[in-house]
Amino acid sequence: MSAPNHPEQQRRSRLVVLAGPTAVGKGTVAAAVRDSHPDVWISVSATTRAPRPGEVDGVHYHFVSDDEFDRMVADDDLLEWAVVHKAARYGTPRGPVEQALRAGRPSMLEIDLQGARQVRRTMPDALFVFLKPPSWDELVRRLVGRGTETEEERERRLVTAREELAAEPEFDVTIVNHEVRAAADDLVTLMMLRTASTSWSSTAPSAPDRSTPTTPSSARACWSTSVRSWRPTCRRSRSRSRCARSTRTS
Ligand code: 5GP
Numbered sequence: 001m002s003a004p005n006h007p008e009q010q011r012r013s014r015l016v017v018l019a020g021p022t023a024v025g026k027g028t029v030a031a032a033v034r035d036s037h038p039d040v041w042i043s044v045s046a047t048t049r050a051p052r053p054g055e056v057d058g059v060h061y062h063f064v065s066d067d068e069f070d071r072m073v074a075d076d077d078l079l080e081w082a083v084v085h086k087a088a089r090y091g092t093p094r095g096p097v098e099q100a101l102r103a104g105r106p107s108m109l110e111i112d113l114q115g116a117r118q119v120r121r122t123m124p125d126a127l128f129v130f131l132k133p134p135s136w137d138e139l140v141r142r143l144v145g146r147g148t149e150t151e152e153e154r155e156r157r158l159v160t161a162r163e164e165l166a167a168e169p170e171f172d173v174t175i176v177n178h179e180v181r182a183a184a185d186d187l188v189t190l191m192m193l194r195t196a197s198t199s200w201s202s203t204a205p206s207a208p209d210r211s212t213p214t215t216p217s218s219a220r221a222c223w224s225t226s227v228r229s230w231r232p233t234c235r236r237s238r239s240r241s242r243c244a245r246s247t248r249t250s
Contacts, residue, residue, distance in 0.1 A: 014101060015123060016108045016191050019116040020131030021161035022085070023143035025177045027060075029131060030110045032184035033191075040191060041100040041107045046072060046081075049088035052148055062093070080111065080118035085157050090115070106191040113164045116171075129187065130171035134178050 020026050034042055046062040048069050057063050064072070069089050072078050081091030092109055100107040109119065116128055133139040139161060143154055168174060173190060177183045 015126040018110045021164040022157040041105040043109045047090045080115040082114035128171045130174045
């Protein structure tokens, strides 16, 4: 894959879309990125769900009424939106994303699988990162442990989580969230490389796999937080590249 020349493509290439199943830690990882790298712009979504204790309007979400969300959809104010966990609507306000990209900032959306698929259609040059739990049991433990959902809501989220985990091959890169700090650091590394260039195999940091010959047009790097190495082993399958699964070795 060669670096894009068109300015619009360069702007788009700075967008990272982070998705993954419920309770995998997307929000926590995004917050860790924000804390350590204020230069990274992270979208604040609109949602019709009620705020949880401690959540601040305009910081964690824009908490809006159903009517207001309807208006945003009708006015095409949302880059993508979806009903998540069959419970509430969530959407990415379009204006701030376009502004951040125009300003050349490395930018990130933290959204669900349905939203990621929509962005894939409108901004195919974005980098799609799948955040994955170390195991199914660990995912359940995290969901139960955070204690923010009722039993019924937890069950519903776990059904969605199974579907979302199955979608991992649709993504460009997988990060296994063993530990928040490491996952956030890996995400930032990816974003900075993405900002510098979209030529993944030629911009990866010194790592054993760099010497592995890759065809730029047919390969993207895979990043594993567990082995902490680049794995340029992706194969392009139809229109998407498929990345080798991260294998836990530590
Ligand atoms: P929560 O209610 O736990 O904050 O979020 C539920 C789910 O909604 C998470 O998977 C989160 O990634 C997703 N989500 C948050 N904001 C957006 C958004 O703007 N668009 C979409 N499609 N999903 C979102």
